Amino acid sequence: MKHSTLIFHGDLPKLLKHRFRGENNIQYAKDRPTSIKDVIESLGIPHTEIGQILTDKSEIDFAQNIQDLDEIHIFPCMPPVNLRIPSLLRPGTIEKTAFIVDVNVGKLAGLLRLCGFDAVTVENQEDEAIARNGCHENRIILTRDKELLKRKIVMFGRLVRNTEPIGQLKEIITLYDLHDEIKPFSRCMHCNGMLAAVTKEEIIHRLEPLTKKYFDVFQQCRSCGRIYWPGSHHEKLQALIDAARK
Incomplete structure (x- = not known):
């Protein structure tokens, strides 16, 4: 034979x-x-x-x-992978960087949002639905599930190698050369909505006493209404972003 x-x-x-x-x-x-x-x-x-x-x-x-x-x-696939340019294996393209993040790498979604990337999450969805949504919305599927990525309908995806969330974030940013696309603190880490500046007066009724006293700069999610300000956690988040950029 x-x-x-x-x-x-x-x-x-x-x-x-x-x-x-x-x-x-x-x-x-x-x-x-x-x-x-x-x-x-x-x-x-x-x-x-x-x-x-x-x-x-x-x-x-x-x-x-x-x-x-x-x-x-x-x-x-070797970095940098440019999905805006068609190739023999992937004749389709992605014009806007966007991800769909499987539950097995769920913490990665929040970190991608922290860096300003469009990253939706999936909960209680079968592989078929995740693959279909990724295709229809032209998103890169991020997962550690090989069988999900083997589906014929999946054009863009990554079998995430790293097991730690920060390592996963670095992996994705490096693979797709996204360093110049990082826009920190521009998306809601909880729902993926865009953040917009809001005056203190507009949301003062929702603030805790110490927050009212010590902070004057705020952002609010356009989708879920969550409020953000540069509190004690801000430096830790900035350190995560700086680490991802390296």
Whole structure:
């Protein structure tokens, strides 16, 4: 039986199924017609994690039949990934940076909002609904769920590697080169709404006595009405933003 040789580069070997994990070269039987996308995903790696596929020094797309291929080099998405430019693997584009954040990386949503990014969260939604919403709203799906990202409808997504929220934030900002798009304290960390300046007089009836006494600059969420001011927590939040920028 003839085989194709799949050569995985970068961190992709770490994402393979347990029996193959860590292996760079895998022999795959050409016993039936199968797309290279289905082959890669059958080995455990979602198509969203693939940045380029090369064979005989030519680039191919996900639809290529494995039976027509002998040696295939598979590369991960490498920063900076510019989703505003179409590629062979992803002919569609994203004009505005926006995310849909799965519950398994839920804390990442608040940190992205802190930096000014549009990041909606999902609760009690099936994978199908998350994938559909990501597609219809043209959002990048952030998750640690491989099966979610393997869905055909998913065009843009990231299998988040880091387990700590700050590390996850740095990972996403670096991958998509978002350093220049950071707009601190412009979104509500709770509902994702935009913040707007508001006078103290407009919201003074909602302030605690000490807040009334010591603070004069306020912002309010246009969606949920939550009030923000540069209190003692402000320096900690600014430190998180500075860390993400590095």
